[in-house]
């Protein structure tokens with residue numbers, strides 16, 4: 001009678017690539033998650049693949065950040081190097097890259113800053129450059145998470161022009177200005193140095209606006225649309241699933257992970273049961289794919 005069941009094929013596991021060698025630093029507030037240099041990421045990728053998880057999402061933490069986030073489209077950037085190294089050793093692992101400026105800019109915003117404000121249109125060119133650079137390094141799919149208007153179209157055009165018309169786009173389509181990203185910003189060292197992301201990310205109070213955001217991304221060429229965060233936005237996942245015919249992804253974000261890990265550490269909740277319940281509810285709401293830091297823990301349970 002069970003209507004919903006989780007499968008390993010549902011999962012995408014996020015990885016954080018940093019510079020240097022032989023580096024593996026556990027992320028505060030995200031036990032079990034690490035910032036890793038390329039050599040360590042390859043080992044981790046092998047482990048992920050051997051658990052039966054088909055796909056990873058790469059985030060980069062560059063050695064140097066600047067106002068234009070040049071590390072994002074550096075052919076020798078951390079993500080570009082990691083893609084090549086993983087493809088070399090774990091060729092069948094499907095690699096998705098997060099396309100955004102915030103991990104690479106000195107100010108920590110997802111776009112270019114002029115006179116204290118994020119400038120939408122000039123940012124599009126850089127995002128397109130970043131996506132092309134990831135595809136050139138061998139990424140299987142790109143995932144723009146910046147929430148600038150028009151970026152899916154700009155990235156699609158650039159990929160097509162550069163000969164990457166087969167590389168799909170998973171857009172962070174309905175991405176909310178959420179407090180649940182806190183631990184991630186430590187992980188990616190991407191906390192904005194001033195202001196916040198409310199001029200480009202969505203108001204958590206808005207539901208209908210999500211459909212508008214998703215429709216725009218689909219019109220521009222998105223192949224998969226994502227809702228983020230997941231747990232507190234199950235209504236949005238369900239709305240998007242019912243309104244459109246594209247695959248829907250949901251991002252079970254850092255704060256959602258941390259809360260469960262913390263509760264379990266205190267002995268207040270049963271970690272694996274809560275985890276499986278949360279993941280199942282995200283799928284039940286309509287997600288075809290779940291980006292989650294729990295992927296490895298859940299895989300171990302599903303593999304039993």
Ligand code: PBG
Pocket residue numbers: 098100102110145146180181182183184185197252253254255
């Ligand atoms: C970059 C980005 C963020 C996350 C994914 N891509 C942070 C943000 O928008 O501030 C959050 C992921 C998480 O919390 O797990 N724009």
